[in-house]
Amino acid sequence: MASRNETDVEISSPRTRTETELENEPKTMLLYNMESDFPKFEREYNLTCTSKYTCSTNVYSNPQLQFDAVLYPTNTTKPRNDHHLHNQKQINVFYSMDATATIPENLDKFFNLTITYRLDSDIPWPFFAFIDRATHQQVAPAIEPVWRKTRRPMPGSFEEKEITDLVKHKEYDAVFVASTCNTQSRREDFVRHLRKHGVQVDTHGQCGQFQCPHTDEDCAETIGQKYYFYLVLEKALCVDYLTEKVVLAMESGAVPVILSGANLTRFLPPGSYIDALQFSVKSLADEMARLIADPSSYERFFWWRTQYRVERRDRPHREIDESHPFCKLCSVLHKLDKHYVYTSRGSRSVRKWWNKMPNSDRSACVHNDESVYKPTMTKWRTLV
Numbered sequence: 001m002a003s004r005n006e007t008d009v010e011i012s013s014p015r016t017r018t019e020t021e022l023e024n025e026p027k028t029m030l031l032y033n034m035e036s037d038f039p040k041f042e043r044e045y046n047l048t049c050t051s052k053y054t055c056s057t058n059v060y061s062n063p064q065l066q067f068d069a070v071l072y073p074t075n076t077t078k079p080r081n082d083h084h085l086h087n088q089k090q091i092n093v094f095y096s097m098d099a100t101a102t103i104p105e106n107l108d109k110f111f112n113l114t115i116t117y118r119l120d121s122d123i124p125w126p127f128f129a130f131i132d133r134a135t136h137q138q139v140a141p142a143i144e145p146v147w148r149k150t151r152r153p154m155p156g157s158f159e160e161k162e163i164t165d166l167v168k169h170k171e172y173d174a175v176f177v178a179s180t181c182n183t184q185s186r187r188e189d190f191v192r193h194l195r196k197h198g199v200q201v202d203t204h205g206q207c208g209q210f211q212c213p214h215t216d217e218d219c220a221e222t223i224g225q226k227y228y229f230y231l232v233l234e235k236a237l238c239v240d241y242l243t244e245k246v247v248l249a250m251e252s253g254a255v256p257v258i259l260s261g262a263n264l265t266r267f268l269p270p271g272s273y274i275d276a277l278q279f280s281v282k283s284l285a286d287e288m289a290r291l292i293a294d295p296s297s298y299e300r301f302f303w304w305r306t307q308y309r310v311e312r313r314d315r316p317h318r319e320i321d322e323s324h325p326f327c328k329l330c331s332v333l334h335k336l337d338k339h340y341v342y343t344s345r346g347s348r349s350v351r352k353w354w355n356k357m358p359n360s361d362r363s364a365c366v367h368n369d370e371s372v373y374k375p376t377m378t379k380w381r382t383l384v
Contacts, residue, residue, distance in 0.1 A: 031057060038057075049321065053334040071115065072092065072111075091113055097116065101354075108349050108351040126240075126313055144266075147269055163305065169225060174230070174288065175254070178205045180206075184236045185366075187235065228298065229288055242258075242264070250272065
């Protein structure tokens with residue numbers, strides 16, 4: 001039997017990497033020019049998602065780095081000199097939490113994916129979520145949320161006595177908190193007309209006579225103890241645009257009066273708010289006065305506290321888990337068929353999607369003027 005020579009080397013052919021191995025490769029995402037929006041992510045941040053996929057999020061634009069995905073903030077311009085942003089295999093993501101953002105015409109077909117507050121985004125990022133106290137599952141926002149039929153208090157929730165205690169110390173009609181004074185929705189005119197019909201509205205923030213020395217949450221809790229109604233008036237009336245203001249209102253212990261372009265039934269428990277667009281200004285003022293005079297009817301608005309809790313989701317640096325949009329993007333990057341990416345870019349108008357209502361040619365936002373607030377506001381319902 002021939003002996004094996006010590007110089008003999010067993011040569012094996014290179015092993016082809018399996019699809020599973022390729023799928024599980026770490027992916028990288030760049031938050032382009034968003035250092036101020038994501039202060040927690042100092043240069044590089046490894047996502048702590050609970051899935052099997054791994055990603056790192058970077059806010060430091062090193063020209064030598066290549067990225068699997070780049071998130072561009074609102075009102076951005078197409079980068080010209082950063083050669084690491086011109087990789088044809090890279091996913092370009094339009095990111096926006098601002099309803100007034102615009103997409104330049106030259107970026108119309110630049111993006112592959114969208115991450116915004118809109119529910120029809122590729123990856124939705126709503127400002128808040130309602131969680132079922134019993135199942136700990138998110139119920140809303142959703143296209144068709146399913147709310148519990150029973151209103152029996154869940155463990156750890158408010159009891160009826162606590163709701164009564166919440167109400168009995170209130171003294172004033174309504175409060176409005178704002179930092180932007182001249183808005184697309186003309187909400188400042190809405191407040192003025194509401195006052196004309198006898199509603200006492202105290203304004204806190206840069207646009208009013210009162211200032212909040214603490215955080216938004218502390219301020220809301222303090223003023224919510226005194227006021228019957230908390231005016232949630234969005235700066236722009238756009239599809240799905242319902243911000244964290246509604247969370248501050250609902251947690252404050254006041255009833256939200258909401259002026260928004262969103263379909264509120266997709267976001268909030270029924271019977272927990274007043275939709276201002278369902279009333280004329282005068283009839284809204286009359287309804288608010290009626291509820292103040294009828295404590296039992298007013299208290300019914302707080303039933304949701306016995307069933308649900310509300311969580312803010314708008315903070316980019318909140319605790320990251322599987323539900324976080326960055327984790328969802330990480331999963332998408334691992335699953336995407338690269339050939340799809342090549343062919344999709346240039347075939348989809350993100351600009352048209354952003355500017356229009358879903359499945360409609362109507363504008364996604366209503367550009368307002370004062371006249372819609374007088375003498376009736378109900379014609380809003382035909383616009384939003």
